[in-house]
Amino acid sequence: MKNNAKPKRAAAADPIFDIVDALIMAVVCVVIAYPLYYVLVASFTEPHIVTSGKFLLYPEQFYAGGYQRILKYPPIWSGYRNTVLYTVVGTVISLCVTIPAAYSLSRRDMAGRRFLMFLFTLTMFFSGGLIPLYMLIRGIGIYGSLWSVTLPTAVSVWNLIICRTFFETSLPFELYEAAELDGCSNFGFFFRVALPLSSTVVAVMILFYSTAQWNMFMNALMFLSDSDKMPLQVILRNLILINQVNQLSTDMTAVAEQQKLADQLKFGIIVVAALPLLCVYPFIQKYFARGIMIGSIKG
Amino acid sequence: MLTTGGKKNSASLLHKLTQTLSYNWQLWALLLPALIWLAVFMYAPMYGVTIAFKDYNSKLGILGSPFAGLKYFRQFFSTNIFYITLRNTLIVSGQQLAFGFPVPILFALLLNQLRFARFRKVVQTISYAPYFISNVVVVSILAVVMSPSGFVNGFIQSTGKAAVLFMTRPEYFRPLYVGSGIWQSMGFNAIIYLAALAGVPPDLHEAAIVDGASKIKRIIHIDLPTIAPTIIIMLILAIGNLMSVGYEKAFLMQSGMNTSVSEIVSTYVYKAGLVNAQYSFATAVGLFNSVINLILLSAANIVSRKTADFGLF
Structure with a gap:
């Protein structure tokens, strides 16, 4: 029984896969977000630091002259x-x-x-x-x-x-048919029933x-x-x-x-x-x- | 409503028509603005396409301009620019298909199997962000990040190499175009696959776990087959759009120095038509583009019907 349970759990968890997957996703996030973040930081940083071409993590010397x-x-x-x-x-x-x-x-x-x-x-x-x-x-x-x-x-x-x-x-x-029986016109149904139900x-x-x-x-x-x-x-x-x-x-x-x-x-x-x-x-x-x-x- | 007899056929048709109209006129009224829009902005320009076969003269109008036959098509096919623009279009969109199509699928599969629910939400939210950014901003970001003083060149220079002029050298146009395209739309394009993956029955995974299948095996044998129909639809659509991809971005990334690779059919139509005012010629080139597109779409649809028994139409 014990021997059977072990591989089962290992397969369900698969820790190596989980770690690699999490790492890949983290890298994807950085690649997507960093260019945007870089532009934001660069806009607040002293020009000579920006043009030196290094990776910016925060405005090393604050500068708002551009704005x-x-x-x-x-x-x-x-x-x-x-x-x-x-x-x-x-x-x-x-x-x-x-x-x-x-x-x-x-x-x-x-x-x-x-x-x-x-x-x-x-x-x-x-x-x-x-x-x-x-x-x-x-x-x-x-x-x-x-x-x-x-x-x-x-x-x-x-x-x-x-x-x-x-x-x-x-x-x-059927909703329309019911409304029609009550004398609701197409306009009435669209504006008073369909639209209010369609906010999404x-x-x-x-x-x-x-x-x-x-x-x-x-x-x-x-x-x-x-x-x-x-x-x-x-x-x-x-x-x-x-x-x-x-x-x-x-x-x-x-x-x-x-x-x-x-x-x-x-x-x-x-x-x-x-x-x-x-x-x-x-x-x-x-x-x-x-x-x-x-x-x-x-x- | 059944029609009564053969003799009264046309009369009863008219009767039927007036009857449906009186029954449904409000539905038609709701549709009317869209129909007017469709006629004016979609179908009227289709009629305007006829100037591709005429020597268009604004004084004579579309109807009055003399017929020119295939003159402008011949003019386009006989020049070198035909080969250059067609080749550039097919290469750039082919690369976009080869790299840009599989990446969202891979991303969706990996994201779907990510263990930590909070982290999964964060990754997904971040991945959509670039989709909301306009092409102008994306190309602007490319221009500043890839400039000789940007951080990419800063990194290259720190390894002892010389700075690379990414935005002007022709050989970097395609990688940058395709790469930034993946950056822009990977997360957004993954949504549809993630939605399909949410429909995978959990008992399939449970059974596979009991059989000792690893996560990678489960992705390949359970997740992938489940989203296969979605993948096929998206592939047909992508192939159908091979000739019409990203003309705005190509236009924005174009500089005097990279036109040898960045001049695609649609940017050429813009230049010939709106910059040089060669209306008939540019319309002919645009029509050629649309027809190729339609052929590609139909071909993709036929192949998919034959092989996967599934098609768009």
Whole structure:
């Protein structure tokens, strides 16, 4: 009896595997988190220490000069304002279009819903492409406006599928039939029964759409023209990747000093751009995970 | 509702239609905004694709522009840029598939078997973080971390070697693109596998433990087969997206010095169309890209139907 029990427990526990697994996971965490942490620490550290290229664990010499300059740089603030505007407007439009449509497509008595769904899913795999969309945006006169960056992305078919699957699986058709017997219309049922029961999926949609809208870059670059309408992502790219940082530090005399400060400023700008989402995500990530799972129930 | 007779077929069809509409009109009203969106922003551009076969002239419009046949396709296929962009697209997305596809699966399998529940939660939360960061920020972080004064080069220099210009040298474009892609999406892509792993019946593991199977054996013989269908769906989708991957990131990582490897079909469409205003030519190139994509997706679907008896459509 004793002899039998021993290997059993060993197999169940498998300590070597557990230790190796934990070590691998710890390394994965460090590799994922360190670059983010490094940028944050570097943004608060004296420039000459940062540019010496060592691993930073904490700000060895505290320095906030980068942030002082960023605060005085107007395009960052106009970028922030635009990004918030586009995110709020874009998300509201997306919700108003996606959720009712998903409900309607989830109803099994909706005539032709398979065909309609096919029309939506087809666009996931085949689209007109960049140039026809650009010409359309110009043609219908929304080029350069708020609508050019919120309407083309109003529906994500992927989100529509997640939402529809949610309604299909969590709202029994019998519920509607019962409501109908009591004289409830489709509108009434959607607004007074379906929506209140769907706060999870609404939360997931808000998160998916607002993250996408906050991070939007290419559409803004293509469909907007005035520099004061550009969202934060475009400003950030101009400053860091096309190296326009020098504009922020014109009062420095020595060119080498100026370049050093310019390098330093990049860290602060990255932090300013990435921080809002990184602060919010720990609280919302479980909804993200849930959203993915809702969508994957039906494959 | 059964239709009554052959003669009245069209009349009864109309009758049926009005009846469903009057019964369901509110459902149609809820769907209407999305349908309008679909028609305007998805299907109207599909009609706009016809300019690939025309000499587009903005004064004449899409309909009025003269027919050009396959002129722009020939123009694209006859240039060197066709081979370069196609090769770059396939190599970078092929590498992304080869490395980026298995990593989330491996990560999910290992995370799922991690003993300590608290630690598992922490790892999972950290692993999602990069998914919330925009491509612009990711490429910016790459640029500062990989710069000659960043810590990666600091480490290389401390071993006595010279600093490497990661962001400008062409040979580093693909590793950085694929590597940062794994960094961005590993945790997020693992969610779907973790969800599937949660569905593994616990008695399978218990039985295997009784038989003395090690954890690695249980991962290979229990966990992996359970998530195989999910893996296949994700693989079909990934293959279907081979030609359309990450054009925003490629665009952001592009510099004058690495275009020999970083110019992919979609960044070329952007340049030809929006920078150089060659609308018809760029549309033709984009259409070529979409068609290849559709072919790849259908092929992956057929293969999966034949071999695994499972497909997306």
